[in-house]
Amino acid sequence: MGKDVIIALDFDSREKTLAFLDRFTEEKPFVKVGMELFYAEGPAIVREIRRRGHRIFLDLKLHDIPNTVKKAMAALSALDVDIINLHAAGTAAMMTAALEGLTRPDGTRPLLIAVTQLTSTDQERMERELLIHAPLEEVVLSYASNAAAAGLDGVVCSPLEAGAIHRRCGASFLTVTPGVRFAGGDAGDQKRVTTPAKARELGSDYIVVGRPITQAENPVAAYRRCVREFVD
Numbered sequence: 001m002g003k004d005v006i007i008a009l010d011f012d013s014r015e016k017t018l019a020f021l022d023r024f025t026e027e028k029p030f031v032k033v034g035m036e037l038f039y040a041e042g043p044a045i046v047r048e049i050r051r052r053g054h055r056i057f058l059d060l061k062l063h064d065i066p067n068t069v070k071k072a073m074a075a076l077s078a079l080d081v082d083i084i085n086l087h088a089a090g091t092a093a094m095m096t097a098a099l100e101g102l103t104r105p106d107g108t109r110p111l112l113i114a115v116t117q118l119t120s121t122d123q124e125r126m127e128r129e130l131l132i133h134a135p136l137e138e139v140v141l142s143y144a145s146n147a148a149a150a151g152l153d154g155v156v157c158s159p160l161e162a163g164a165i166h167r168r169c170g171a172s173f174l175t176v177t178p179g180v181r182f183a184g185g186d187a188g189d190q191k192r193v194t195t196p197a198k199a200r201e202l203g204s205d206y207i208v209v210g211r212p213i214t215q216a217e218n219p220v221a222a223y224r225r226c227v228r229e230f231v232d
């Protein structure tokens with residue numbers, strides 16, 4: 001898999017999602033289906049987007065006891081998606097169980113990646129609310145190491161941590177990075193943020209971009225700008 005831009009389809013209905021995708025007449029972007037769209041429309045929307053030819057990152061961030069996550073992953077393995085994820089905070093036992101559940105009888109499975117610390121978290125909140133007192137980058141690296149040891153394919157992290165993760169877990173361990181804004185853009189609820197160009201420089205494999213594209217006056221132009229800055 002090479003570098004690419006993944007558009008976060010954070011919409012609340014099938015109609016809005018398909019109307020958005022219809023704007024892309026010359027390309028088939030890699031897209032992310034997250035909780036909002038999946039909870040609103042269920043697995044049918046994933047199948048429909050796949051039928052249209054898009055690669056899909058199913059971002060449901062599973063986090064539960066190992067047995068529950070294993071069974072949920074087994075159910076999700078019926079969907080033809082490229083990447084699926086869970087929270088590394090669920091522990092190595094949960095990640096191992098997830099891999100088992102996700103692997104189909106024929107041995108195939110989507111890539112499985114783990115969320116380290118959400119990009120909406122910063123050092124101050126992590127310490128004050130989560131009572132985690134190590135430096136944030138150390139926490140992210142430690143969660144990434146746990147994910148690699150459990151046999152996962154990569155992590156979700158900020159672009160700011162992508163280089164350190166590759167150094168610790170290897171160049172082929174995927175870094176899928178939300179927390180991306182154009183220079184001067186509104187970060188909103190994101191805390192660990194950088195631009196597409198900087199994410200490329202820092203070694204991210206994939207950037208995940210939602211509002212800077214979906215809320216843009218011209219989403220196709222915003223997507224192409226991301227591709228120009230990050231991929232080309």
Ligand SMILES: O=c1ccn([C@@H]2O[C@H](COP(=O)(O)O)[C@@H](O)[C@H]2O)c(=O)[nH]1
Pocket residue numbers: 008010034115117118119120156157178179180190208209210211212
């Ligand atoms: O740590 C994380 C994990 C997932 N996300 C998801 O990525 C997009 C980002 O959207 P923006 O509008 O570009 O902020 C969104 O779907 C999140 O659920 C994340 O931001 N951080």
